[in-house]
Amino acid sequence: MMRTLLSFSQQIERLSSIMGRIGAWAIIALMLVIITDVALRRWFVIGSTKLQELEWHLHGALFLLCLGWAYGRNAHVRIELVSERLSDRTRAWIELLGCLLFLTPYVAAILIFGADYVSYSFAYNEASASPTGLSNRWIIKAFIPIGFALLGITAVSRCINAIAFLFGDEEAARMSSFSRTHAHEGES
Amino acid sequence: LLAACSSEKTKERSDAAAIAEPVEWRLTSTYPSTLIQLGTLGKRLETEVSKISAGTINLTFYEPGVLAPPFETFDAVSYGAVEAGWSTPGYWAGKDAALQLFSSVPFGPSAPEYLAWFDYGGGKELFEEVYHKHNIHSIICGMTPPEASGWFKQEINSVEDLKGLKIRFFGLGAKVMEKVGAAPQLIAGGEIYQALELGTIDATEYAMPAVDYRMGFYEVAKHYYFPGWHQQSTFFELMINLDAWNALTDTQKVQVEAACSSNVRYGISEGEALQADAMVALEAKGVQIHTWSPEVLAELRTAWNEVARDLVAKDPEFARVWTSLQAFRGKYKAWADRGYLKE
Amino acid sequence: MELIVDLLPFLMFLVLTPLLFTGYPVAFVLGGVGLAFWLLAVGTGIENPNSFFLVVSRIFGGVVSKLVLVAIPMFIFMGTMLERSGVAKELLYTLQLMTRRIPGGLALSVTVLGVILAATTGIIGASVVMMTLLALPVMLERGYDKALATGTIAASGTLGILLPPSIMLVVMADLLSTSAGGLFLAAIGPSLFLALLYMLYIFTRTALNPGLAPPLAEVAKADDLSVGRVLRSFVPPVLLIVAVLGSIFGGIATPTEASGVGAIGAVILAALNGKLNFRTLQDVVERSALTTTMLFGLFVGATAFSYVFALLGGHHLILELMSATGISPWAVLAMLMLAVFILGFFFDWIEITLIILPVFAPIITQLDFGSHLPDPAMTTTWFAILMAVNLQTSFLTPPFGFALFYMKGAAPEGVKLADIYRGIVPFVILQLIGLLVLLTWPELALWLPQTMAQ
Ligand code: NA
Numbered sequence: 002m003m004r005t006l007l008s009f010s011q012q013i014e015r016l017s018s019i020m021g022r023i024g025a026w027a028i029i030a031l032m033l034v035i036i037t038d039v040a041l042r043r044w045f046v047i048g049s050t051k052l053q054e055l056e057w058h059l060h061g062a063l064f065l066l067c068l069g070w071a072y073g074r075n076a077h078v079r080i081e082l083v084s085e086r087l088s089d090r091t092r093a094w095i096e097l098l099g100c101l102l103f104l105t106p107y108v109a110a111i112l113i114f115g116a117d118y119v120s121y122s123f124a125y126n127e128a129s130a131s132p133t134g135l136s137n138r139w140i141i142k143a144f145i146p147i148g149f150a151l152l153g154i155t156a157v158s159r160c161i162n163a164i165a166f167l168f169g170d171e172e173a174a175r176m177s178s179f180s181r182t183h184a185h186e187g188e189s
Numbered sequence: 190l191l192a193a194c195s196s197e198k199t200k201e202r203s204d205a206a207a208i209a210e211p212v213e214w215r216l217t218s219t220y221p222s223t224l225i226q227l228g229t230l231g232k233r234l235e236t237e238v239s240k241i242s243a244g245t246i247n248l249t250f251y252e253p254g255v256l257a258p259p260f261e262t263f264d265a266v267s268y269g270a271v272e273a274g275w276s277t278p279g280y281w282a283g284k285d286a287a288l289q290l291f292s293s294v295p296f297g298p299s300a301p302e303y304l305a306w307f308d309y310g311g312g313k314e315l316f317e318e319v320y321h322k323h324n325i326h327s328i329i330c331g332m333t334p335p336e337a338s339g340w341f342k343q344e345i346n347s348v349e350d351l352k353g354l355k356i357r358f359f360g361l362g363a364k365v366m367e368k369v370g371a372a373p374q375l376i377a378g379g380e381i382y383q384a385l386e387l388g389t390i391d392a393t394e395y396a397m398p399a400v401d402y403r404m405g406f407y408e409v410a411k412h413y414y415f416p417g418w419h420q421q422s423t424f425f426e427l428m429i430n431l432d433a434w435n436a437l438t439d440t441q442k443v444q445v446e447a448a449c450s451s452n453v454r455y456g457i458s459e460g461e462a463l464q465a466d467a468m469v470a471l472e473a474k475g476v477q478i479h480t481w482s483p484e485v486l487a488e489l490r491t492a493w494n495e496v497a498r499d500l501v502a503k504d505p506e507f508a509r510v511w512t513s514l515q516a517f518r519g520k521y522k523a524w525a526d527r528g529y530l531k532e
Numbered sequence: 533m534e535l536i537v538d539l540l541p542f543l544m545f546l547v548l549t550p551l552l553f554t555g556y557p558v559a560f561v562l563g564g565v566g567l568a569f570w571l572l573a574v575g576t577g578i579e580n581p582n583s584f585f586l587v588v589s590r591i592f593g594g595v596v597s598k599l600v601l602v603a604i605p606m607f608i609f610m611g612t613m614l615e616r617s618g619v620a621k622e623l624l625y626t627l628q629l630m631t632r633r634i635p636g637g638l639a640l641s642v643t644v645l646g647v648i649l650a651a652t653t654g655i656i657g658a659s660v661v662m663m664t665l666l667a668l669p670v671m672l673e674r675g676y677d678k679a680l681a682t683g684t685i686a687a688s689g690t691l692g693i694l695l696p697p698s699i700m701l702v703v704m705a706d707l708l709s710t711s712a713g714g715l716f717l718a719a720i721g722p723s724l725f726l727a728l729l730y731m732l733y734i735f736t737r738t739a740l741n742p743g744l745a746p747p748l749a750e751v752a753k754a755d756d757l758s759v760g761r762v763l764r765s766f767v768p769p770v771l772l773i774v775a776v777l778g779s780i781f782g783g784i785a786t787p788t789e790a791s792g793v794g795a796i797g798a799v800i801l802a803a804l805n806g807k808l809n810f811r812t813l814q815d816v817v818e819r820s821a822l823t824t825t826m827l828f829g830l831f832v833g834a835t836a837f838s839y840v841f842a843l844l845g846g847h848h849l850i851l852e853l854m855s856a857t858g859i860s861p862w863a864v865l866a867m868l869m870l871a872v873f874i875l876g877f878f879f880d881w882i883e884i885t886l887i888i889l890p891v892f893a894p895i896i897t898q899l900d901f902g903s904h905l906p907d908p909a910m911t912t913t914w915f916a917i918l919m920a921v922n923l924q925t926s927f928l929t930p931p932f933g934f935a936l937f938y939m940k941g942a943a944p945e946g947v948k949l950a951d952i953y954r955g956i957v958p959f960v961i962l963q964l965i966g967l968l969v970l971l972t973w974p975e976l977a978l979w980l981p982q983t984m985a986q
């Protein structure tokens with residue numbers, strides 16, 4: 002049972018991780034768009050409101066797609082002043098409770114209100130406020146619920162791992178990536 | 190209506206109005222309260238509405254970003270996250286292209302003509318129709334005089350000089366600029382000054398002289414052009430969530446409308462006075478003030494007509510409002526040409 | 533009951549602080565606590581059930597669609613690439629060789645690097661993270677004291693918001709209805725003065741206690757330092773700095789876009805160094821994306837928290853507490869400065885300026901400091917710069933010094949927040965000294981704009 006759950010958690014976390022790793026390449030796209038924009042203005046004198054808007058579209062897509070992956074990779078800042086002195090079990094409890102009490106409700110709220118936010122934009126075919134800007138604003142807006150959904154997926158996976166660590170048998174606890182989360186080999 | 194009340198009558202009225210449930214509304218603004226006219230006119234509503242309604246409608250002004258980021262005001266009011274918003278309809282071009290025509294129009298009417306169309310030419314009905322679709326009731330609640338055409342680092346003598354010009358421009362005017370071969374730019378508000386100083390852009394359109402003066406653009410660009418063909422007069426609005434509006438009593442509705450009417454009048458008189466002072470101050474700073482030649486204006490107007498034609502073809506809602514405005518202006522011209530002195 | 537409702541905003545901080553120390557990610561605790569208090573307010577009927585919608589709006593309008601924030605991923609990418617390709621390490625090593633006779637030479641060089649970086653961006657997150665990526669690993673490797681190294685980097689990294697271009701000065705100019713250009717000029721003197729103060733402190737401290745900044749081993753230095761080495765390690769980064777600064781001051785790019793110029797420059801340098809292949813690029817892209825997300829994650833969490841704080845009337849509460857002002861202009865000024873400093877422990881600069889400036893702007897312009905100022909018309913400018921220095925400090929003051937969080941997120945494993953907290957204390961004291969000097973000697977800020985106006 003625990004093992005099925007764990008393998009399920011690995012599956013869904015993989016999804017969030019793949020999306021994040023794809024999204025990361027928006028950095029390169031962003032760099033190229035900026036250079037194009039600068040060059041066009043300087044040497045070809047072409048108005049580039051669309052490119053300039055595309056720039057923030059890209060940084061938005063970038064961090065939203067990576068929200069969940071970054072949690073899985075433990076890249077979000079933690080204040081470990083106190084927690085580093087706590088036992089693994091206590092920290093697993095903190096992770097589980099934090100996930101259930103803070104992260105999951107926050108993600109849920111953003112998803113609920115975000116759905117309205119995006120569907121309004123879609124229904125009225127919202128475009129840039131600038132007549133020379135980009136259309137189809139709902140696309141970039143949709144990255145907010147997508148990004149938070151990925152974060153939510155990772156949150157569920159973290160919860161399962163913490164539960165396996167706390168309540169599972171020894172093997173499940175070892176299989177859970179929980180202890181790894183904390184003893185990370187400095188990859189963030 | 191209310192101004193005529195004697196002090197006793199005021200007391201009677203407020204007793205009568207007290208039957209209405211006092212409402213507390215958050216008013217989220219797209220401009221900071223300290224910004225001349227654009228912000229101060231909105232901030233002013235806090236006290237005016239409360240006084241006119243004898244305390245039965247209380248607005249609390251929120252600086253842009255404290256609750257809603259400026260460009261999110263529309264969604265905030267539409268969704269009912271806040272009850273009211275202070276902005277200008279032109280900001281919502283992305284929501285409904287037609288709304289741009291209720292803010293200011295390139296080569297558009299000046300204040301009396303604009304108001305005449307809005308009140309008596311069918312403008313108001315169209316305005317409310319558009320907004321009600323989005324669950325917003327909006328009231329024209331402020332007006333400002335013409336803007337300046339902008340700050341240029343080099344003198345511009347013909348439309349030819351505009352070709353290849355990197356100019357920071359927002360709104361419908363940007364389309365016109367594009368048409369005549371300039372390269373309109375979207376520069377973050379905070380970077381305009383430095384971009385102009387360093388030549389990243391060659392020119393910027395901003396606001397009225399009184400506001401431009403405070404922004405210090407004269408320090409980095411010496412040529413200041415008039416008239417602001419892109420913005421001859423500007424409407425500002427009080428947006429109210431439609432459900433919140435419908436929950437008001439008839440008296441309260443009239444009170445809000447009265448406060449707005451008074452605010453429009455105040456905006457025009459204050460605005461006209463302020464610009465006169467600012468022009469004197471700008472000249473003292475050594476700014477070279479230019480007037481566009483009739484040829485340049487004629488070419489820009491031609492370009493605008495093309496832009497407008499494109500927009501009309503693209504957006505039926507825009508077309509409807511545009512037709513109404515043009516029909517009114519055609520009729521009005523017969524009067525304007527004869528009724529006013531031409532100096 | 534009434535009292536509890538009034539005090540709810542403060543209660544938010546009371547609840548938040550211990551929760552942050554559980555070690556759960558700061559971003560998620562901020563968002564979760566914000567939501568919890570909003571739910572409480574909705575449950576007790578004092579808040580409208582639709583208003584949390586605006587958190588989504590704020591994420592879009594305040595974080596996603598902010599063009600200036602484009603600089604964050606770009607500078608982080610640039611820093612990661614320079615670190616990964618060895619360019620940064622080589623530069624810092626040569627700098628250390630060259631300054632080996634000067635106590636704390638490497639830390640002094642890092643401060644100078646901070647000033648240069650400050651001239652290219654006004655986004656604290658970008659400059660602090662980039663400095664952390666570039667310099668912190670090297671400083672630690674060379675045996676620098678953790679506190680000294682982190683303090684130096686955090687403080688120098690925050691200079692970016694004071695030294696123009698600065699987004700903060702632009703927002704303040706807007707709220708105070710004054711010219712951004714005037715504030716830019718006025719901020720140059722105090723920024724350089726603060727950098728000087730940091731360097732003076734680093735020099736004295738390491739001269740007295742060389743153990744904090746161990747000099748290079750005697751063996752290494754003599755044959756290592758050659759003209760060829762200096763050229764090899766200096767030319768590439770100097771070219772990069774010239775490209776970034778040059779694109780801004782040559783009128784080719786805005787400061788935001790210059791970050792993209794820097795990013796592509798770093799890629800070219802890596803390629804020239806023979807360090808660029810797909811694996812490296814992928815690694816740099818992924819690590820930059822994670823660091824960027826750490827930073828934006830904080831924005832996304834903090835926006836919910838500060839929104840609910842404002843919604844529950846927190847701003848009004850603060851202003852009420854401040855309303856007991858004296859009549860003398862000095863009393864008003866002192867009260868405002870103290871308030872900004874204290875608020876700085878908990879809020880970031882945008883929050884503080886939005887609480888304070890709209891209300892006090894009209895009062896500030898009326899204040900009369902007599903002959904203390906060279907020109908009474910410059911009261912607003914002087915005040916704005918005082919406030920700006922104070923706000924820069926707010927990034928550094930624990931517990932909620934966002935520069936400290938950014939640094940923690942980008943620092944190598946083994947650097948604890950406790951080290952960073954310890955490291956920042958002397959620099960906060962230096963900030964206060966800088967503020968006092970500016971108070972007693974306004975010319976520090978006002979001399980330049982006055983001279984330029986003539
Ligand atoms: Na800066």
Ligand code: NA
Nearest residue numbers: 876926932933
């Ligand atoms: Na702080």
